[in-house]
Amino acid sequence: MKILVIVALLLSASTVLAGTRVEGVRLWPAPDHTRLVLDTAGLVEHNVFSLSGPSRLVIDLKDAALSTDFSKVDLSGSPIQRIRSAPRNGNDLRVVLDLKSDIKPRSFVLEPNQQYGHRLVVDLIDEQGSRLDRATSPTVTQDSAGKRDIIVVIDAGHGGEDPGAIGPRGTREKDVVLRMAKRLADLINQQKGFTAKLTRTGDYYVGLRNRTLLARKYNADLFVSVHADAFRTPQPRGASVFALSQRGATSETARWLAQSENRSDLIGGAGGVSLDGRDDMLAGVLLDLSMTASINASLGVGDSV
Template sequence: MRTLSRWFLVAGLAWSLLFPLAAMAGVTVESARIWPAPDHTRLVLDVGNKVDHKVFALSGPSRLVIDLKNTRLKADLEKLDLSGSPVRRIRSAPRNGSDLRVVLDLKSDIKPRSFQLEPNQQYGHRLVVDLIDEGGLKSRKPAEPTVTENSNGKRDIVVVIDAGHGGEDPGAIGPRGTREKDVVLKMARTLADLVDARPGYTAKLTRTGDYYIDLRSRTLLARKHNADLFVSVHADAFRTPQPSGASVFALSQRGATSETARWLAKSENRSDLIGGAGGVSLDGRDEMLAGVLLDLSMTASINSSLGVGDSILGRLGNVAKLHKKGVEQAAFAVLKSPDIPSILVEAGFISNPKEEQNLSSSWYREKISRAVFAGIDDYFQKSPPPGTLLAWQKQNGQGGGTVSQYRIRRGDTLSGVARENQTSVSELMQYNDLNDDRVMVGQTIRIPAS
């Protein structure tokens, strides 16, 4: 017994000596990534565990200092591609014996923000440092209405297309490693091309590359562009591979109620227009009237969203399996614009092996994108916003389901256009006085109602 006690005593002393050495080993910065975006740049440090850190900015010259306690650097920060970012150079050095200091030499002053992320499917622990350009997104002036040629001075319908996730946020990841952020960006670009090809429409993208935009900024961008419709594109996922099919979501009434309260609570929202271009301002209104106006606007926006969603589902059902036959409603933050009809399209389940394969192919993404735009066009042909070319065409008997126009894109054929619009090549040739079925990029053709 005495021998056993002596063994435990020796073991305890050994552990007490080894533990400080283990603690001194600290955290290692294994690798780093940088994601430049229009209004901010995100620096991500892959760390072995949670890290005690401090971030602060300095002026004259502009620098950002990142102090990491009990940390050593294993990554080569000098190999980072800094093009497109406000960072001129990255320096690093040990500090206080066991700490690490990283210094970013900047082109101009920025506002820093930092937070840590838990491990996910793709990465381990991460320290995220955002370099925010305060003169970027929030200072952008609202866009001027777009007027196309031969539009009689009438504006285009603006469709803002939002590719979900991006940058450090890969979204869902399929069984073969396909990342949602990549699939939906390609689909958003395809959908934007289709929108721009139709006279009377203009498309805007919330993100044009692989970087992250926070959810509130996505709806802010839609407002800056004076959007008539906001479409967020995603690819669904589930914990098992069986679920499949496309879905369309609109904002739930519960989400609208909470958003109304948020808008009324923030004074900076009072000067924002409600009801789109030329709508009502909350500025100077008392609480009760402001609440009524906001509630009416949210209700109208949800109803319009449901209408657009129904039209899109009707078209999607012709080319793909639907997960649900009706428009679903949820309190997605990205749908919470009080005066812009907003929908979220789940193009399919990337967690389903077959749909992952489909979403990875350009022909399938284009098929889905064409169906989505056909649904959007169906809705706006019936209910065009006032002051738009489509509204003028409908008023003058040139729209509203009688005729529409399409601008030929690279890769289009007359037979393909006929098939997508449920008409025939001969009818298109006759309707457009064509001698053969050859078409040129940029050519505008008229399409009769199917």
């Protein structure tokens, strides 16, 4: 009887010791936030809170140990001054970020992808407000006839923790498309009557919804998303162009309509059709009409591409 008890205790002790490890760390500074990513050997339970005077962010990881070196992380361009860590309560790990200024934290875990395993993501959000809050339509020149510039928003796909497709020699889609997007923006800006804006200018991730919201804020006439796809075999060459399809639009319509708080934003704010205070049937019809116009315009541009 006594032996059984001891065995059980030993077993539970070894499960505790077999907790997860923090095996790597990456930092992605963006214009309005910095993303800190911890690679963990498995799923990790965590708790994040901030302290002030001086500003610090505390990340507590349950049942975890450190097997990476925080002192090797390049902190330039981020609000972090120093990263410290210490074991806590026996098996837990506490990571402390000494900060240059107050930030708003947000944290979540990411499942393994093509390039990385389990991750804990901590976003340090600039208190000055997000890039989305600050974005306004660009100052555009008007010619003598009173015509304003056409605004083209160019969206480099992926970025930061999301590498996109990876080539056989490790080329990452996020890098290729950023260079393409910048080049394209330069070419467009050289054209009289055109102004280009980018959804991202560096190696950081922008959420899909935020990319389109940015385009709306910039008052975009045209939104071009640049991607570089991979395929299972090396034979395919060339380019493909996608525009929204009728079927896609309809299911998208249904999804958006469900989010009633976003309705007035849907068809483009001030200059567009407001869906406020209209019943769902009418809202649906207006949205479909607007979508059909967008799709036709998109197909036209796609043809030229």
